[in-house]
Amino acid sequence: MVFDKAIRHLGSTIGMRPLTFFIASAVLFFISISYLLLLPPKIHLGFDSGYTTTDAPSIRELQTQIEYFGNKLDDNLIKGKPWYMALFAEPREQTKGSMTDFKEFNEFERFYKGDEVIRSRLSALYFMAFINSSQAANDMKNFEEKVSEWVADHNANGTKLTTITQHSARGMQLEITRGVKFVVAKLLGGIVLTTLFTLASFTALNKIRGRSNRRVAPLALASGVVPLMSVVNALAACSFFGMHINTITVTSPALAFAIGIDGVLMFYNAWISVDMHNNVKDHMAEVRLFSVNYYCFQHLAPPMIFFFPAVMVWCSPVSSHRPLVQEVQKLPESPEKKKMDMFFGRYAHFLSNSTWPKIFITSLLCLCLVLTTYLGFAEVKANIDYRDFLPADSPSNRGVRFMNDIVWPEFFNIIFFIEKPPHFDDPSSYQQFRKMISEIESLPGNIKNSGMMWINDYERHTGMIGNETVLNMTQFEDFITHHVYKAWNSGVRYRLDGNHSVITSMLYFGAFEGARSMMDKAVLLSHCRQIVAKYPEFDTVPFDTEVGMVDVILQIPYVTFCIPLLVITIYSVVSLVLIGNLAVSLVAIVSTASIYLETYCISSLMGMVLNPFSTAFLLIVAASASTHGSHICYTFQKEKMLHLFLSDGEHLMLRIYPCSFSMESKRDRFSFRLPHDGKDKTLDEMLFWE
Structure with a gap:
């Protein structure tokens, strides 16, 4: 393989000096935190800019209307941003009341002098202005706040005949911000669940590999710190380069945990399965070689390169996590293990010796893939309903x-x-x-x-x-x-x-x-x-x-095609260079493309609507899809080399369990991320089909 020598040298260096790399990771982390506290990135939670390409028509359209309604002071153009607000009034007695009746009409007229009645069941007042100065912006903000107080007082009065609803850009932004905070809280719940699942996965991997490790709890805690450090480092880098945080940024912790925990699980699996060396230096060199060649995307972050390997050396040293031979010989084989070995043995025998059933199953799978792809692409829809971004109880x-x-x-x-x-x-x-x-x-x-x-x-x-x-x-x-x-x-x-x-x-x-x-x-x-x-x-x-949002809708289908295509292309090049086995590389590449494509198409068949949030999670699927094929190819290629004397059933068990732990952990990371009442179930469907 092309970079074997360099990768082995990196692993050896980390194995010899774990404390040095641990301190370097900690210093980088605290520098990032300090930078964020001193120079935090700008936060922009609206959808009016930052979500389209630089040549989108809406950019010029927005600029044109701003310049047209702007005022010129001292030959400097003071650009005006549009501001709007609407008040809707409806009779509280829906069956009998009417906004054209004398009492209801007069009540709304007293609330705001005017007679802009547009229909009997609903009256509307529209307010429009173009803000040309900071003073005007403050005036409009204060006006909205006052109107909000008046509306609340009016609706709280049980003697009133009408219910008034305020609709404005500021109110929407505040509610979307509240919805984003709600999503963040949900994601934090998913992170806690993931940490517990990681602890269970480490324990199960130790049991499957026949290892004994009493320090698995701090190791699981360290695995949760890895994606956190990656997110903090990334946010600091964004702030350094002048990039802002937008609404979709709330998905970045999910992506960090999807890739970080996945890499941690497979890295630890390699650490306890590679037993060809008795010293940390050579052991880490071999593990680093395996992990980078197959999971390069997961292992590019500094915390994954330096922090976790150092912690793993301390929490799971080579001298302690390998059981003694005489202790293994004394352990009786449980009935459950016999049944499991029998099941996996028969399944492995079937996979190895049944040619025609494999051809039939492969052909059926390909037919299903082609059919769902054809039908799914025809059902792809893009739309944005602001109600999907608001909490269920939002006014x-x-x-x-x-x-x-x-x-x-x-x-x-x-x-x-x-x-x-x-x-x-x-x-x-x-x-x-x-x-x-x-x-x-x-x-x-x-x-x-x-x-x-x-x-x-x-x-x-x-x-x-x-x-x-x-x-x-x-x-x-x-x-x-x-x-x-x-x-x-x-x-x-x-x-x-x-x-x-x-x-x-x-x-x-x-x-x-x-x-x-x-x-x-x-x-x-x-x-x-x-x-x-x-x-x-x-x-x-x-x-x-809303021309900006219109361009977002029109460009979303291209985003869900171009960015995953770029990711898969890069992964293909890296796989061909690092894995060194053409057949294994092709299987991994085809698996990666198929997982994303079928997740996209099957979710569309089940009612997925493309919007900024569903697109963000689709891109997470694209980023994490490469891990599945890599996991299978890694375990199937390396298990025979590492464990030459095991049965086919034992080999299959050792291959399936680490991959299943990694894949299941993805669902745990996203199980708490729905914005409100679960109305949009397509994200669950995407994760299910992935």
Whole structure:
């Protein structure tokens, strides 16, 4: 093998100087903690940025709307971020009450003066602003807090006839943060369970290997410290390079434990199974060679390279964990062991001597893999429902339901920023512009005659019939300053050139219905992008407040394909270089690809919906899938060399048990990670099929 000499030398060095490497790992860990305390990484728990590629259309779309509504002070552009809030009122007496009744209506009107009633069973007030300064941001924050207090007082009053629901970006972010904390608490529970399972696994491995080790408890505790140190070191590195922590970062401890504990189990299994050497130096060299060649991904972290081997040398020394020969001879063979040996012996004989059954089983397995892959890819869906990120008792769930189930299906607005308006006195340019608007209005779900732009009111103001080949702009100044139409000053940018008005930029508001999910919005915005791309001369930018999330949805399927493909490719190269056996390497590579592919496809068949969290766990599956094939290939290739005089059944038992412990520990690590009531069961299904 290519790096055998270097790997053996590393193992020998660690075996000779365990204290040195233990201290080095501890120093690195405390340096990382100190750095995080002094310069903690930035925390960004929103979904508006950081989840798409640098060329995503939403980046320019968000920037365009910010620059359009920003104010200029001293020639410096003060960019404004959109802010929104909605209040929904519904009668408490659902069967008889109505928001158009006098009492209910007046109660809502007194809560906030206005009469924006849009339906009998629900009234809504929408607030929109563009924050252009820190003072405005503080004002909006204080306003939301005050409204939240008023809503709570109103709903707590039993004499009120209406129930009011507040829906705002700040409220959603606070509730998502609370949901993330809930997930973190669940993950901590999974970590505790994993530590207990690791202790049981170490004890079982000792029993299977015929070893005696009374220090297995501190060894299990040290195994839990390994992924913790890896996470802290990684966070410190992210902070050093200026990277921020986002919502998906909560899955990093799960990934660290998935890889770290897995590597610890197999490393310890190699340590107590390799008994060809009597000194720590040679023993560690042999174990390090086996572990790195087959589990290179798990053993790249500094705690796994230096910390755990040092602890293992102390807790499980070579001189004490190997039983004496005369003691082994005195031990009677239990009936359970006889039955187990008989079962594994027959199973091993079947695997070794039954050619046609193996061909049949392999063919059936391949057929199932192909069938599930074909059917699963057709069922892949991507969508984001904010209710999946909120705790079950979150008051924001009601506001999200109003928006998703009532407002969007009836009225969904897309703003088109036209950065280079047509020359309205040029028939060719103006007709091309009208053609673009006509294509937008012909999209499925467009609400006829509901599109808004200043041209419609200008034609009404000047008495035009609406089918002119050019637009006479001589009366534009009179129109834009008229008290009825002056609101269009925020929807059109212009300059006066003598008696001629030049439009420099403008807005068009498209109205649609039938958008019942974020994916529906993504499809609609994609169609809008395709249409405006056909007319580059107008430099039109479609926009919705959630265009960033739309691009996340559209790019998630590519992420779940490209990143796992990169991981599998790297693993393939490393396996071919380090394992040194072409057949074993190919089996490990095919196993890795199959595990991820079938987890992906079968989960899709069972209702998996791709969102940032399910995608994160899919990537964890991709990162940990390589371990399964490596485990099997490692044990099957090395057991014969290490234990030449065992029966086939005993060999099979020694191969299966370590792998099963490692695979089962993965489910324990994720068994506490559901965000709330378990409604999204697809993560459990992914782990089951993995």
